[in-house]
Amino acid sequence: MIYLDFAATTPPLQEVQEAMLEVYRAELGNPSSLHTPGQLAKQKVAQARDQVAQLINADPEEIIFTSGGTESNNTVMHVFQGKNIAISAIEHPSVAASAQAYAGTLTQLPVDQWGFVRHAEIPANTDLVSIMLANNEVGSVQDLAGICKTIKSGRGGAIVVGDANRESPDQFVKITTPTVENSQRSVVENTTENTLYVHTDATQAIGKIPVDVKALGVDYLTFSAHKIGGPVGVGALFVRRGAPYCPLILGGHQENGRRAGTTNTASIVGLGVAAGLTTTNKTWQSYDTRVRTLRDWLKAQIMQQIPHVRLNSPTTNDLPHILNVSFAGAEGEAVQLYLDLADIAVSTGSACAAGSLEPSPVIMAIHHDAEVAHGSVRFSLGLNTTRAELEQLLQVLPGIVQRLQSISTVNLDA
Amino acid sequence: MQDNPVCDNRNAENNSPNGWVYTETVKEHFLNPRNFLMGDESQYPYDGVGTVGNPICGDQMRMYLQIKDNRITDIKWKTYGCASAIASTSALSELAKGRTLDAAQEISAAEIADYLGGLPEHKFHCSVLGHEALRAAIQDYRQNFDKARNAL
Numbered sequence: 111m112i113y114l115d116f117a118a119t120t121p122p123l124q125e126v127q128e129a130m131l132e133v134y135r136a137e138l139g140n141p142s143s144l145h146t147p148g149q150l151a152k153q154k155v156a157q158a159r160d161q162v163a164q165l166i167n168a169d170p171e172e173i174i175f176t177s178g179g180t181e182s183n184n185t186v187m188h189v190f191q192g193k194n195i196a197i198s199a200i201e202h203p204s205v206a207a208s209a210q211a212y213a214g215t216l217t218q219l220p221v222d223q224w225g226f227v228r229h230a231e232i233p234a235n236t237d238l239v240s241i242m243l244a245n246n247e248v249g250s251v252q253d254l255a256g257i258c259k260t261i262k263s264g265r266g267g268a269i270v271v272g273d274a275n276r277e278s279p280d281q282f283v284k285i286t287t288p289t290v291e292n293s294q295r296s297v298v299e300n301t302t303e304n305t306l307y308v309h310t311d312a313t314q315a316i317g318k319i320p321v322d323v324k325a326l327g328v329d330y331l332t333f334s335a336h337k338i339g340g341p342v343g344v345g346a347l348f349v350r351r352g353a354p355y356c357p358l359i360l361g362g363h364q365e366n367g368r369r370a371g372t373t374n375t376a377s378i379v380g381l382g383v384a385a386g387l388t389t390t391n392k393t394w395q396s397y398d399t400r401v402r403t404l405r406d407w408l409k410a411q412i413m414q415q416i417p418h419v420r421l422n423s424p425t426t427n428d429l430p431h432i433l434n435v436s437f438a439g440a441e442g443e444a445v446q447l448y449l450d451l452a453d454i455a456v457s458t459g460s461a462c463a464a465g466s467l468e469p470s471p472v473i474m475a476i477h478h479d480a481e482v483a484h485g486s487v488r489f490s491l492g493l494n495t496t497r498a499e500l501e502q503l504l505q506v507l508p509g510i511v512q513r514l515q516s517i518s519t520v521n522l523d524a
Numbered sequence: 525m526q527d528n529p530v531c532d533n534r535n536a537e538n539n540s541p542n543g544w545v546y547t548e549t550v551k552e553h554f555l556n557p558r559n560f561l562m563g564d565e566s567q568y569p570y571d572g573v574g575t576v577g578n579p580i581c582g583d584q585m586r587m588y589l590q591i592k593d594n595r596i597t598d599i600k601w602k603t604y605g606c607a608s609a610i611a612s613t614s615a616l617s618e619l620a621k622g623r624t625l626d627a628a629q630e631i632s633a634a635e636i637a638d639y640l641g642g643l644p645e646h647k648f649h650c651s652v653l654g655h656e657a658l659r660a661a662i663q664d665y666r667q668n669f670d671k672a673r674n675a676l
Contacts, residue, residue: 441582443606444554447546451555460606461582469582480580517560518604519575519584 112454112499117246117314117432117490122380123339129383130341133376141373142364151375158382162346165385166312166331167322169351174368175378178345179313180204182332185347185358185369186240186309187212193237198227198252199475200245205311206471209240224424225250225476227257238307243326244315247459247472247488248423249432251319258308258327307353313337313345317388318397318429329353335377338393340384344377393493401491402430408489408500409433415508418515418522422473422486431492434459434473436485439522440514445487448510454503459486481520546607547641553611558618561588561600568600572668574660576653583609585657587617591665594625601654608643608651615639616654625662631655 122130133154139147141155156170163170176182179202187195187208195213197205199221209216219230219241225248227241239261244251309330312321317338323331330353334345349355349368361370387393413419418438437445442458449456459470461484468474469483477483489503515522546554561568570588577584583605590598599621603613616636620628633652637643643652 439604441605441609444610447551447554447607451551480582484579484582516562517557517602517610519586519602520579520604 112502114489114491114495114499114503115455115457116492116495117337117488118457119336119342120339120492122336122341123384123387125387126340126380126383130376130380133379138375141375142362151373154379154382155373155375158378158385161382161386161389165316165321165389166333166348167324168331168348171366172323172348172351174347174349174365175374175381176345176347176369177343177374178336179311179332179334180345181358182334182345182347183311184208186238186330186332188358189354189356190238190307194233194235195238195240196230196232196236197240198230198242200225200247200250200472201240201242202246202311202313205240205242221250221475223476224248225472226424226427227252232261232306236306238309240309240311242311242314243321243331244312244319244429245472246314247432247470247486248434248476249314249429250424251315251427251429253427254308254310254326254328261306261308262327314429314432317393318431319394323348323350335381335384338384338388341377341380344374344381346381396493397430401493401495404495404497404500405431405433405489405491407497408491408503409435411500411504412507415504416511420482420485422476422482431490433489433491434486435489436473436482437487437511437515438481438485439518439520440485440511442485442487444514445485445510448514449503449506452506452510454506457488457490459488460484545644546611547643549615549639549641550608550611550643553614553640554607557610557614559599559601559614559621560617561602565602570600572661572663572665574657574662574664576657576660577605579604582606583651583653585609585613585654587613587654587657587661589658589661589665591625596620596623596625596628601657603654606647606651608647609653611640612636612643612652613654613657616658620658625665629659629662631658 137147138151138154139145141148141152159170159173162173176185183204191212192214194215195209196217196219197209198219217233219227222228225245232239241252241254241257243254307329310328312331313333314337315321316333329350331348332345336342355368357368357370359370364370364373412435416437420436420438422434422436423432442460446456446458459473461469469480470486473483473486474480565588568588571591572589573586575586586602588600589596599617601613601617603610616631619631619635619639633648633655636652636655637648
């Protein structure tokens, strides 16, 4: 099997598996218990918290362990229940759906044709802005530090970051910040008026590019373990000290009263080990060199060998491991299944594969073209992906697309 | 709570978590589709043609018929769509070939799905459209036939 769906999930690293097994075998107690087995478990969790904090340059106290990116995102949106939330048009469903459910008013910030938030206007009374650091489908990486700076400058009026007149994806934001005269705003108790908070979903970015909460200037940041070689079912939520917070899951006093439920020691240890290895190995450097080179080679080969290809990923400010394209006349799920039968795993934005009638909202927000969205195919590489694997992909892909295009009702020469 | 779509669990019994698995017959038709028209339609002299669906919706089928004595003697098709759309159009072409026009018109989506050994619930309504294209092709033929007869 040639696995090219690392953006969906990565297999747990050997070191992660061993560390988790060790936790299970050591018969550790409940970290909330005062006895020795409990305290040993508590130490393990504390170590993992340090490792996660170090990965994103946060303090350990600012890290809350959750069941994953989805819960972390839901938790943040829940904090701003009834408030005014603005999210980008290309958020993961766990942000989009929970913002929809909890927001008093919800504003969607449009993206340009490369998937960048660039000409967004944030309403004056906004309490929370949520913009994902890097998009999971096309790989656009936002200039979040610039966006945060613009938003938080608090001067009001339109502010341009980069050159808004240039139609290339390497410059970014024109954002209208809230005006100061709006005194109705108070997020939750104990917050300062006129404070606008920023959340970012860094799930797809983490490990692929450097992520530093202080450099970014965000108040909340979420990610999950299984995108960096950790286990599924565990993730982290960074809440900047002093930012508003209330728990989503109520019950016991775990996580300092910020997230109830018996501590998932083994998974948290797994996340800690994955985070530690990511920091030590600086995996983003390998992604930026080796993986990016392979991905760019694949992109060039596909564009060269296959007719009627549309590139959905940006060419700059992009994640190094994602390539998203649409093959005109060939539907994404059909391409995906033909590849699967050839033992190659990829992903698609086709509605047929999602189990809904609507194709990928992300591709729709970028291209406004349902056929492009139905036909979108995502290849996502891992640290161990080889040139030989991509060569095998290229042995079958052109034929598959040609076959589908030749039986398609879509007239490609029109 | 029922007003909140998030809280609606009334259709829970239909939410099969494994509902996206294709049968071997579907896979087989997807891999080796029967009777499809390769390339340009000008290569195939047909007596009736019908189209249904739209690439915007993710699926489009077109059926081409050769007809003699009110019977489908040959059939070709083109499809833009997912595996289920391709397989169901292929299955339909097998079902329709050799039938009289009246009998071919009776072919239903359920018959196509049965022929394939079943299709995932979600797929049924969006991808099994070929029979409508077939009916449109038959109607196209009959209209042309009537026109030709009236012209005589």
